[in-house]
Amino acid sequence: MNKVEELIVKRARELLSSKEVDKVIGWKKGEFYFDPSPAVFTSEEELKDFVYNGFCGANLSKYLVQELKKGGKIAVFLKPCDTYSFNELVKEHRVDKNAVKVIAIECQGKLDIEKIKEKGVSAVTETEENGEEVIVSSLYGSAKFRKEEVLLEKCLTCKSKKFAVADETIVVNEMKETANDRFSGVEELERMSEEERFAFWKGELSKCIRCNACRNVCPACTCVKCVFDNNASGMATKAPADTFEEQMFHIIRAYHVAGRCTDCGECSRVCPQHIPLHLLNRKFIKDINRLYGDFQAGEADEGKNPLIEYTEKDADPTAAVNGEVRHA
Amino acid sequence: MQRIGVFICWCGSNIAATVDVERVSEAIKSEPGVVFSANYQYMCSENGQQLLRNAIKEYHLTGVVVGSCSPRMHEATFRKAAEAEGLNPYMVEIANIREHCSWIHKDREEATEKAIILVRTAIAKVKLNAPLTAGESPVTKRALVIGGGIAGIQAALDIAEAGFEVDIVEKNPTIGGRMAQLDKTFPTLDCAACILTPKMVDCAQSDKIDILTYSEVEDVKGFVGNFKVKIRRKARFVDETKCTGCKICMDNCPSKKGLNEFNMNLNNRPAIYIPFAQAIPNVAVIDPEQCLKLKSGKCGLCQKKCGVGAIDYTMTDKIIEREYGAIVVATGFRPINIDKFNEYGYSENKDVITSLELERLMNAAGPTNGVLLRPSDNTHPKVITFIQCVGSRDLTDCGKPYCSKICCMYTAKHAMLIREKYPDTEVHVFYIDVRCPGKNYDEFYRRACEQYGVDYIKGMVGKVYNQNGKLMVQGSNLIENEQVTIPSDLVVLATAIEPEPSVRKIATLLTASIDTNNFLTEAHPKLKPVESPTAGVYLAGVCQGPKDIPETVSQASACAAKVIGLLVKDSLKTNPCVAQSDESMCNGCSQCANVCAYGAITYIDKEFRLGGGKTETRRVAYVNPAVCQGCGACTVTCPSGAMDLKGFASKQIMSEVEEICRK
The missing domain is CATH 3.40.50 (Rossmann fold)
Known part of the structure; x- marks a missing residue:
């Protein structure tokens, strides 16, 4: 058990035993070491299954929406990037922050099991972070990797190690900001010709099996009834003109979350088809920054995002679509 | 079917x-x-x-x-x-x-x-239309007039005459506006003050009109018949209810360096002042930039001398909130800044002046007590050259593309008055075209040429420069086809006018549209010339486009007629094409309320049945149909598609698009 995990479980136990909270949202060990899943703990007894290891990439903030409806006070463990999603949910009245205790916890970047498997390592039994290195133990021995080889995409281009909200923090080791530019992938796409770009997205989106995992995990997707599930919206029942039209789902979804997406990267993490969905969202974020000034959704739990606000500094929309117009 | x-x-x-x-x-x-x-x-x-x-x-x-x-x-x-x-x-x-x-x-x-x-x-x-029924909303029987110039004054008087209460909000310490600064008025040459000040007094004496000077509109909410307006009453440092206008404070104020705005900065005034003799209200105001007491804490002379204890240095801005049924915008104009016109040397030569400055130099209450003396050495100018269209009909960045409309006539007036008062003075006028349509206008201009011997030269001026104390005006005479240079003592620039810049903020507050020149746009250029496209907002005077006093007064009265027509109604039919939220889909995220420019959306907690005897309380949007203007901003913002516009439902729009795309 690592030090951070130890402290987290200890704190969870205190909170439950003192009845300061009724529930704790954290991660529960799965069938394997590398598949912990989000879980609600209501008793000290249940905490024996609590884990916090290198594979706890899941953003827990969205689980509050349903759990809070059942009543009671909840403690939730949020990594730096998850705190932004939490604020965004508070802003949209999806979460009552007074009913939540946010325990902000250390994160040195989470691991991508798929990348480890690609390296030829299977049946992982434990991982250990050692500075810029990760030692992966498996049933068949152990292997050493440089961190950037095995981190999740969202962690490689981590937007910030700052907590946007925290009632208390559990940090043992210093968290270093990454030097990677999270928009370089978008810029690569922007350099493509329209035909190339269309071909790229057609290729990527055609892999989609419409499992809706991206939507279901997305903290910005909390509609009572999603337009794609609503027969009356005219969208759910519409027969696609061609096989690709169906995949426009992702474009529409990117529009729906634009200005509210915190770039938590969960969509790409959970996609079983490995579609780089974060690129769509990041394109919006990049354009918002360019046209309306730098903006990070979820930095605060109130205020308006640039897409639903007008200021005189905003770029002129007609000029903006033509290219190089910027926020004044 | x-x-x-x-x-x-x-x-x-x-x-x-x-x-x-x-x-x-x-x-x-x-x-x-x-x-x-x-x-x-x-x-x-x-x-x-x-x-x-x-x-x-x-x-x-x-x-x-x-x-x-x-x-x-x-x-x-x-x-x-x-x-x-x-x-x-x-x-x-x-x-x-x-x-x-x-x-x-x-x-x-x-x-x-x-x-x-x-x-x-x-x-x-x-095929997807549904029958809709208009609702009703009440009408607040009170009007707001923004701007206390002749346009605002006339509109207010007419509205009050019909028995409705009306407030004039004026940003300066007195009403009167630009007209109060004028000397004589064309084409009859009656004194501006003589015809304006009685109207100002009428406003002050009317029990229906409330004059809020030194005040600015801060915020506007609501809609036709039901505007809620926040007005900032700037700190005057003088109690309006106590000041008698005796001017003892002015005489005793040691700070005399403030520029006299009323006299176009041609002379100075004390830090505590009444803008001009006939000011309404006849109440002093302290210029905080100039007042020694407010700047350094040392002085307080005016307070000591004031016999009625009207001076209060601790006064602060106050925000008052009032409700109105209709709003008249009459924010007026100012001459454009002509610093960019280097060719006329306005900033280098004291004796190159604007027409409005000339008005003050000719006015009996002006800095020279009405004797025409040139600013540099206080001597009588013998040769005066007028240059028309300075910044008007100008397609460069310096000027304005439009005709300012009043300059031909006031230049003819100035030329005529000077020739009348000082017959030994030579007067030249450079012009591109002389435009004098209007009742008795062309006759007036012809009198200037034919009876008063004003020398009109068709052509533009290329340069004004100083040579041995003379202002050399170099221009072309297109009729004679020659270059002329006129050594002059005084050069008067007929400066273009532009809307008061504060109109931009007011337009934003009222969601009234403005054109590229900052003039407010009328609802229809021919058939709705005094209505703004925003219901309940009306336009009077130059804020809508260049115009002279007779036109301004007619437009102001037309506005008043529209306002009265609105205020006599007890209720208004509302537009039924308003937004509506489908509560079963709304998740209360507040995005719609954030984009709503009219504050029409609020949230309520509502209980929903989930089946199996369970219920859930959810925060959902509620649109006030009386406030909603049907702009549709909320419908496109709503991520859930819960918000829709009656009469323009998303389904209807989609069916239209599909029909257009049908092969």
Whole structure:
């Protein structure tokens, strides 16, 4: 058990035993070491299954929406990037922050099991972070990797190690900001010709099996009834003109979350088809920054995002679509 | 099954010359749901409307499509006709086959094809129309006039005359505006103050008019009949209710370096001052930039000398909130900044002045007590040259593309007055064109030329420069086809005018649109010249476009007539095409309220049944139909698609798009 995990479980136990909270949202060990899943703990007894290891990439903030409806006070463990999603949910009245205790916890970047498997390592039994290195133990021995080889995409281009909200923090080791530019992938796409770009997205989106995992995990997707599930919206029942039209789902979804997406990267993490969905969202974020000034959704739990606000500094929309117009 | 009637208008030859109306009617006949299809020369005529009414009766129509001009022209006409026959007026749709089709196409084949598509599109929409009923909203029987110049004063007086309460909000310490600064007025040459100040006094004495000077509109909420306005009453440091206007404070104020704005900064005034003798209210104001007491804490002389204890250095800005049914914008103008016009040397030579500065130099209450002395050495100028169109009709970045309209006449006035008062003075006027339409205007200009011997030179001035104490005005004489240089003692620039810059903020607050020159836009340039496109907001004076005093006064009275017409009503019919939230889908995220410019959206906690005896309380949006203006911003913002606009539902728009795309 690592030090951070130890402290987290200890704190969870205190909170439950003192009845300061009724529930704790954290991660529960799965069938394997590398598949912990989000879980609600209501008793000290249940905490024996609590884990916090290198594979706890899941953003827990969205689980509050349903759990809070059942009543009671909840403690939730949020990594730096998850705190932004939490604020965004508070802003949209999806979460009552007074009913939540946010325990902000250390994160040195989470691991991508798929990348480890690609390296030829299977049946992982434990991982250990050692500075810029990760030692992966498996049933068949152990292997050493440089961190950037095995981190999740969202962690490689981590937007910030700052907590946007925290009632208390559990940090043992210093968290270093990454030097990677999270928009370089978008810029690569922007350099493509329209035909190339269309071909790229057609290729990527055609892999989609419409499992809706991206939507279901997305903290910005909390509609009572999603337009794609609503027969009356005219969208759910519409027969696609061609096989690709169906995949426009992702474009529409990117529009729906634009200005509210915190770039938590969960969509790409959970996609079983490995579609780089974060690129769509990041394109919006990049354009918002360019046209309306730098903006990070979820930095605060109130205020308006640039897409639903007008200021005189905003770029002129007609000029903006033509290219190089910027926020004044 | 819907029973739809389609009526194609020829609009004389406006549509019929480019669109084969017969073919459109024929093509539409076979559209599903269409039971009647006809065309007629003028659908808006009595006979055209009768055709529509007869068809509704005879064919039991449930929906009507009229292919005609823009809905802005005759939608109301056809809706009324349908209503008279018992059909809900909102079951009528207009296909714009004039502005959107016949007027912009030359090819008859293409235009006819497009007209058919546009009419089919309107049919697709009308199939999804639902009958709508207008609600009612009350009317606050009080008007706000923004700006206390002659436009605002006239509008306020007329509104008060009809028995309604009206507030004038003026940002300066007194009402009167630009007209108060003028000496004489064309074309009758009566003194501006003599005709303006009685009106100012009438305002002050009216028990219906509340004058809020030194005040600015801070915030506007609400809608026609129900505006809620926040007004900032700037700290005057003098109690308006106590000050008697005795001017003892002015005489004792040691700070005399403040520039006298009323005299176009040509002389100085004390830090505590009354702008001019006939100011309304006749109450002093302290300029905090100049007051020694406010700046350094040392002085306080005026407070000691004031016999009624009116001075209060601790005064702060106050925000008051009032409700109004109608708003008149009369924010006026200012001369443009001419520093950029290097060729006229305005910033280098004291004796190059603007026309408004000349007004003050000629005025008995001005810095020279009405004796025309040039600013540099206080001597009588013997040769005076006027330059017209300085910054007007100017397509460079320095000036304005429009004609300022008043300069030809006031320059003729100035020239005439100078020749009258100082017959030994030589007066030249450089002009591009002399524009004097208006009652007795051309006669006035001709008098200047013919009776007063003013030398009018057609041509533009290239340069004004100083040579041995003379201002050399170098220009071209296009009639003689020669270059001329006139050594002058005084040069007067007929400076272009522009809307008061504060109008931009006010336009934003009122959601009233402004054009590229910052003039407020009227609802229709010919038929709704005093209405702004925002219901309940009216425009008077130069804020809407350059105009002289007679025009301004007429427009102000026209505004008042519109305001009175609104305020006599006890309630207004509201537009039923408003937003509505589908509570079963709304998740209360607040995005719609964030974009709503009218504050029409609030949230309520509502209990929903989930089945199995369970319930859930959810925060959902509620649209106040009386406040909603139907702009649709919320509908496109709502991520859940819970918000929709009645009469313009997303489904209707989509069906229109699909119809246009139909092959």
